[in-house]
Amino acid sequence: MISLQEQLLKAGMVDKKKAKQLNQEKRKQVKQAKATGQVIVDESKEAAKRALAEKVERDRELNRQRQAEADKKAIKAQIIQLITLNKIDRRRGEIAYQFTDGKKIKKLYVDALLQTQLIKGVIALVKLRDGYELVPAAIADKIAQRDDSAVLVHNTKVSNDAVEEDDPYAAYQIPDDLMW
Template sequence: MVKNALQAQLLKAGLVDSKKAKKITKQAQHEQRTGQDHKASLIADIEKTQQSKQQKDLELNAEKQKQLEQRTLKANIQQMIQQHKIEKTEGEIAYQFIDEQKIKKIYINQQVYNALVAGSLVVAKATPYVLLATALAERIEQKMEGFILWNKSEENTQTTDENDPYAAYAIPDDLMW
């Protein structure tokens, strides 16, 4: 049981645990018997513990705030994608693109296919894959990466081998099989 009000307050504030309270009690009894005064060191220890706890709390709050901002930004981007997606794109032409090292396929009409090949539309990641205008896709990509899957305007960064006999022959991006 706690013997004085200071210990009760420290326990209630969470600055010390029951072991530390017992230690403080024993030290106080020892000081009374020997006549030594270690209250200043105890107060310094308490302040040091309190400062470290405050620092830890600040770090945890900053991490939580960062995670909250990330979730909010992601939700805002998903809402932008849903509001500005191109409607009525269904058709017979299969369009293939890569998402997370897997080839995905959507069926689109000829007009949308031509716009994708020309680079005025891009494929965006949503619950179903959607098509967006390039200007909006650039704004989304500036805010957070990972939502735009395929963009025709991106440069082809593949390097070719010097001894490749087919290096002179260009492969069209819109090749249909």
């Protein structure tokens, strides 16, 4: 194996006189250290160890980021698969069902049966890429476990039996089919 000094000489970066002088200084340092009992610290080896440790840490961080991206893609693929396999046909829709997607109000046409199922929470409305689909409530729960923002409308059953004592509107019933 060719030493670093020989490689530098071969490349012409150091001349023979300079290399000889560096060798003499190194021998003097080693001899002095042995005489006084000091431990010689090779700074280049320490710097190489630090650089290696930093590289390992950077590689670990990059691997963690790649794994997080892969997990995110896998979850997105699972959501798309759940929606496409379990979507409910809504081609016969003539009733406009309005809902919010972020800050925008959107409209989806459904039939009367689907509308009542949406209101009662039997089915839910989810976002699929740029469109919207209807899925059963159990599937919407599975989708919400993976990404809560994909489920746009999932009504839950609220018990009307528990009425507060001082509620001024307790005598007035709210209709279930209220449209906005």
